[in-house]
Amino acid sequence: MVSVSGYSGLTRTALYAGLLLCLMFFIGPIVWFFMLAIRPPETAFAMPPVLAFKPTAAAFFHTVIDPGANGRQAINSLIVAVGAVLLNLPFSVPAAYALSRFRMRAKKYVMLWYLGLLMAPPIAFLIPYFILMTRIGLSGTYLSMILVLQTLTIPFSIWVLKSFIDEVPKELEEAARVDGARWYVIMLRITMPLVRPGLIVTSMFAFVFAWNNAAFPLVLSSQSTATLPIGTLGYFATSGVTWSFIGAAAVLAMLPPMLIFLIFDKYVVRGLTFGAIKG
Amino acid sequence: MASLQFERIGKTFDEQVIAVANVSFEVEDGEFVVLVGPSGCGKTTLLRMVAGLESLTAGTLRLDAVDVSDTDPRDRDVAMVFQNYALYPHMTVYQNMAFGLQQRKVPAAEIENIVHRTARTLDLDKLLKRKPGALSGGQRQRVAMGRAIVRNPAVFLMDEPLSNLDAKLRVQMRSELKLLRARLGVTTLYVTHDQVEAMTMGDRVAVMKPIDNPGETNLQQVDTPQTLYKQPVNIFVASFIGSPAMNFVRVRLAGGGDALTASIVGTPISYDVPAGYLAKHPGLADYTDKEVIAGIRPEFFEFAALSNATHKLPLDVDVLVTEIIGPDSYLHFDLPTPPVHVGTSDEPADATLTQPADTQSTRFTARVDPEAAAEASGTARITLDLARVHYFDPASELAIT
Numbered sequence: 001m002v003s004v005s006g007y008s009g010l011t012r013t014a015l016y017a018g019l020l021l022c023l024m025f026f027i028g029p030i031v032w033f034f035m036l037a038i039r040p041p042e043t044a045f046a047m048p049p050v051l052a053f054k055p056t057a058a059a060f061f062h063t064v065i066d067p068g069a070n071g072r073q074a075i076n077s078l079i080v081a082v083g084a085v086l087l088n089l090p091f092s093v094p095a096a097y098a099l100s101r102f103r104m105r106a107k108k109y110v111m112l113w114y115l116g117l118l119m120a121p122p123i124a125f126l127i128p129y130f131i132l133m134t135r136i137g138l139s140g141t142y143l144s145m146i147l148v149l150q151t152l153t154i155p156f157s158i159w160v161l162k163s164f165i166d167e168v169p170k171e172l173e174e175a176a177r178v179d180g181a182r183w184y185v186i187m188l189r190i191t192m193p194l195v196r197p198g199l200i201v202t203s204m205f206a207f208v209f210a211w212n213n214a215a216f217p218l219v220l221s222s223q224s225t226a227t228l229p230i231g232t233l234g235y236f237a238t239s240g241v242t243w244s245f246i247g248a249a250a251v252l253a254m255l256p257p258m259l260i261f262l263i264f265d266k267y268v269v270r271g272l273t274f275g276a277i278k279g
Numbered sequence: 280m281a282s283l284q285f286e287r288i289g290k291t292f293d294e295q296v297i298a299v300a301n302v303s304f305e306v307e308d309g310e311f312v313v314l315v316g317p318s319g320c321g322k323t324t325l326l327r328m329v330a331g332l333e334s335l336t337a338g339t340l341r342l343d344a345v346d347v348s349d350t351d352p353r354d355r356d357v358a359m360v361f362q363n364y365a366l367y368p369h370m371t372v373y374q375n376m377a378f379g380l381q382q383r384k385v386p387a388a389e390i391e392n393i394v395h396r397t398a399r400t401l402d403l404d405k406l407l408k409r410k411p412g413a414l415s416g417g418q419r420q421r422v423a424m425g426r427a428i429v430r431n432p433a434v435f436l437m438d439e440p441l442s443n444l445d446a447k448l449r450v451q452m453r454s455e456l457k458l459l460r461a462r463l464g465v466t467t468l469y470v471t472h473d474q475v476e477a478m479t480m481g482d483r484v485a486v487m488k489p490i491d492n493p494g495e496t497n498l499q500q501v502d503t504p505q506t507l508y509k510q511p512v513n514i515f516v517a518s519f520i521g522s523p524a525m526n527f528v529r530v531r532l533a534g535g536g537d538a539l540t541a542s543i544v545g546t547p548i549s550y551d552v553p554a555g556y557l558a559k560h561p562g563l564a565d566y567t568d569k570e571v572i573a574g575i576r577p578e579f580f581e582f583a584a585l586s587n588a589t590h591k592l593p594l595d596v597d598v599l600v601t602e603i604i605g606p607d608s609y610l611h612f613d614l615p616t617p618p619v620h621v622g623t624s625d626e627p628a629d630a631t632l633t634q635p636a637d638t639q640s641t642r643f644t645a646r647v648d649p650e651a652a653a654e655a656s657g658t659a660r661i662t663l664d665l666a667r668v669h670y671f672d673p674a675s676e677l678a679i680t
Contacts, residue, residue: 171362171363172368179382180352193369194369
C-alpha cells in the first residue's frame with residue numbers, strides 16, 4: 001500500500017487532484033442523477049448549467065409513495081431477485097461440489113461451457129426465451145424471469161463456489177469419513193460451513209444480477225409483474241420524458257445493491273480474490 | 280483392541296501406476312508397527328487402505344479375522360491421525376473431539392464425559408473452547424491425537440503425525456506418544472519416512488520400497504528394530520536403516536574350504552574372513568572367486584589404538600573431515616574403489632558427506648571416539664572389525680547367510 005503522506009507538498013497536491021478526478025469520474029453520474037431528481041424539471045438540461053436552484057423532493061415522493069408509481073415494481077423486483085437467490089444455491093452447490101471433488105472426463109469442458117453461458121450476450125437469447133416461455137405458458141410470470149436469470153447466476157455461482165470448495169482440504173472430508181460421518185453430514189457440517197463466504201457472495205451476486213437485469217423482464221414480464229428497470233422506462237412516455245422521475249427511480253434502484261455491497265464488503269473481496277493467495 | 284492381517288494386498292492407480300503390491304504381514308493385537316520407507320514406497324497408501332479411504336485392487340485385509348477389504352470407513356472402527364492434523368477449522372477443540380462420537384450416536388452426556396477426560400490426559404482441558412487456528416503446532420497435534428483417542432478405536436492409524444513439528448517438539452512429542460501408547464495399548468499402524476522415528480517407536484518396523492513391477496513387493500522386511508539393524512535381509516534395508524548410513528564396498532573373495540580371503544576391489548587391501556564368521560555364514564563360500572558387496576556400519580570402524588576387536592583390518596586413511604557431534608564423532612575418508620549405488624538416494628544423508636566427484640573412489644564414514652577424533656588430522660590409523668561386516672549378493676542384493 002502506498003501512503004500519500006510520504007510525498008512532498010507539490011507531489012501530494014497533484015496526487016490528490018488525480019484522486020479527485022477519479023472520484024468524479026465514478027461518482028459523477030450518480031451525483032448527476034441525484035441532482036436530476038431534486039432540481040426543477042426546466043433546469044435539467046439548461047445551458048449554461050444552472051447550479052443554484054431550490055431543491056425539491058417531489059420526484060422522490062412520486063416514485064415511492066404516489067399511487068400507481070414504482071412501489072409495485074420495486075416489490076416485483078424484490079420477488080424476482082429473492083426468487084433468483086433461492087433457486088441459485090440448491091443447483092449450483094451440488095454442481096460445484098461435483099466439479100471440484102469428483103474425477104470426471106470432460107470436467108474442463110463443462111467448466112468452459114458454463115463460462116461460455118456467462119460470456120454470450122443475453123440479448124441474443126431474448127427472442128428465443130420469449131418464445132420458449134410463451135409456449136410453456138409462463139410468459140409474464142415471476143417464475144419465467146427467475147428461471148431465465150438462472151442461466152446467468154448458476155454458471156457464475158458454480159465458478160465461484162468451485163474455487164471455494166477446491167480450497168477445502170480433502171483431508172478434512174477424509175477425517176470426517178474415518179470419524180464415521182455419512183456423505184450428507186460431511187457436506188452439511190464440514191464442507192458447507194467452510195465455504196460460507198462463497199455461499200454469501202454468490203447469493204449476493206445472484207440478487208444484484210436479478211435486481212439490475214432489465215433485458216429479461218423487458219420481454220418476459222407483464223404489466224403486473226414489471227420490475228423497477230421496466231417501470232423506469234415507462235417515464236419515456238409519448239407525452240414527454242419526465243427526467244426527474246427517472247432520476248429518482250434510478251437513485252432508489254441503486255440503493256439495495258449498494259447496501260448489500262456495503263454490508264457484505266469483506267465477503268466480496270474474499271470471494272473475488274479467493275485462491276489468488278494462499279492464506 | 281484388534282489384530283490386522285494383510286494378505287497379498289495391492290493397489291494400482293488408474294490401472295497403470297503400481298503403488299503397492301503383494302504386501303503380506305500381520306499386526307498383532309496391541310502391537311505398534313511402523314511403516315517406513317522413502318517417498319513413493321506406498322506406506323501412506325497402505326495406511327489409507329486400512330482406513331478405508333483407498334480401495335484395494337488386490338488381496339484381502341482382515342481386522343480381527345473379519346474381511347474388511349470393502350468395508351466403508353465408518354464401519355471399520357479405526358481412527359486416523361493425519362499428517363496435517365485435518366482438524367475441522369470451524370469447530371472448537373471440544374467439537375472436533377466430539378464429532379466422531381456424535382456420528383456414532385453416543386449419548387451427549389457420555390460424550391462430554393469422554394472428551395473432558397481425554398482432554399485432561401492430553402493437557403487440553405483449558406483449550407476446549409478454542410478453535411484450531413488459535414492453537415500452536417504442538418497443541419494441534421495433541422487435539423488430533425485426542426480426536427482419535429476419544430473414539431477408543433480398534434486400531435490407530437497415524438500418517439507422519441510428527442512431521443509438521445519443529446525438531447525439538449518432535450522429539451518431545453515422540454516420547455509423549457510412546458507413553459500414551461504404552462498406557463492405551465491399542466494396536467497402532469504408524470507411517471513415517473524418518474528411520475530414527477521408526478526405530479525408536481516401533482515394536483516392529485516394516486521397511487518398504489518403491490516398486491514398478493507387479494511381481495515385486497514393497498515390503499522388504501518386518502522385524503524388531505534390533506533385528507533390522509543387525510540382520511538386514513538386503514542392501515535396501517541395510518542402507519535405509521541406520522544413520523549415518525552403512526558404507527558399501529565391492530570385495531572379491533578368493534580361496535576355498537574354510538579359509539576365504541577378501542580383497543577390496545581397486546585397492547591392494549585384502550584380509551582373511553574370520554573363520555568363526557564363515558562358520559556362521561556358510562553361504563559365503565559359494566562366492567569364491569566372485570565379487571560381493573560388503574556392508575560396513577560406521578561404528579565397525581575405530582581408531583587402531585582404541586579398538587578391542589579380535590579380528591581387525593588396519594587401514595591408514597587420509598582424514599578428509601571430522602564431525603564431532605557430542606557423544607559421537609564421524610570421520611570421513613576416501614578409498615580408491617568404485618562406489619556401490621544403492622536405491623535409497625532420497626533419504627536425507629544426515630551426517631554423511633556427498634560422494635566424491637571422482638567415480639573411482641568411494642567416501643566412507645566411520646563413527647569413532649570423539650576425543651581421539653578431535654586430535655585426528657592428516658593420516659590416521661583406523662581398524663575395521665571384520666567379525667561384524669555384512670555381505671550381500673551383488674545381483675539379488677540379498678544378504679548372504
